[in-house]
Amino acid sequence: MGYKRLTFPKNAKFLVTGSAGFIGSNLVEAILNLGYQVRGLDNFSTGKKENVEEFLGNPKYEFLEGDIRDFDTCIKVCEGVDFVLHQAAWGSVPRSIEMPLLYEEINIKGTLNMMEASRQTNVKKFVYASSSSVYGDEPNLPKIEGREGNVLSPYALTKKVNEEYGKLYSNLYGLDTYGLRYFNVFGRRQNPDGVYAAVIPKFIKQLINNEQPMINGDGKQSRDFTYIENVIEANLKACKASHEAGGQAYNIAYGGREYLIDLYNIISKALGKEIVPKFGTQRLGDIKHSNADISKAKKFLDYDPEWDFEQGIKYTIDSYKKTIFVHSN
């Protein structure tokens, strides 16, 4: 069962931080479609105005421009909210290696501000984005909660610290926190542009524009690519999870494994392109293989991902075909 038949109290109010970004804007859309009130917060540092404007006509939607580094802003946005879905952060492992100080400020201090504001305003559930990068150099597959290695980047460390605060806030203050360790999420509205863009939207856009994509490494690295609908399900189900399931982190993935070179060939085939990719050096801070054991989230969050990689990639390519053609016209 996905999330479309989930119900919450009639006047339930959600806050989505990072609502102008990829995952945040998809969460906003899903909650509005379920008929509940949503407040969005974003500072547009990596998010897009068009991801906010799309929903502004909906009377159940409210947007505030602001920064999670400012505690007063965090208090203001949490007032009257039942469920916080905290997505605002800076992503990208390589960028964090270049700018560690900024990651400390945004991802650690910003998340602590949001957790503290949620505690002070009596939020019921605090659900936040963590990342598969917390597994670091742990070589065993599948990745399972409780068996983490040394982190390999400032980004991964920020997520690990978020999880420690999540545990502490649950034990010390009784705030129900749920850390969702996303594994390579993909889908509509993911930013295809810039050097730090994720691989799926980047390949799709480059191939549509007949450019030659670059694969970092030999293409034989593998990932548990997770379609956005599964991530929405995890967030909403965490809002319904028990108090006992709080204070912990959960793998959120499909539980499959795709090699990068196969992903490239699937996208090329779907777009009818025959462009041979360039191969570059493996990126610093990257791991070779990643795939998730999702049994903990299944057991404690009732997470049961409906969308496999093939279905997800088909919908994603279709959505980019429309938007990328619209932009270039």
Ligand SMILES: NC(=O)c1ccc[n+]([C@@H]2O[C@H](COP(=O)([O-])OP(=O)(O)OC[C@H]3O[C@@H](n4cnc5c(N)ncnc54)[C@H](O)[C@@H]3O)[C@@H](O)[C@H]2O)c1
């Ligand atoms: N996309 C993935 O595959 C993936 C994987 C693991 C974890 N995550 C995590 O999921 C969350 C969402 O990622 P995404 O892919 O949607 O990224 P995104 O960059 O599309 O969205 C993040 C949003 O947060 C906003 N933001 C950043 N700093 C802010 C600040 N100081 N104050 C207010 N808003 C701020 C940005 O403007 C942006 O709209 C992040 O926490 C990210 O670390 C994503």
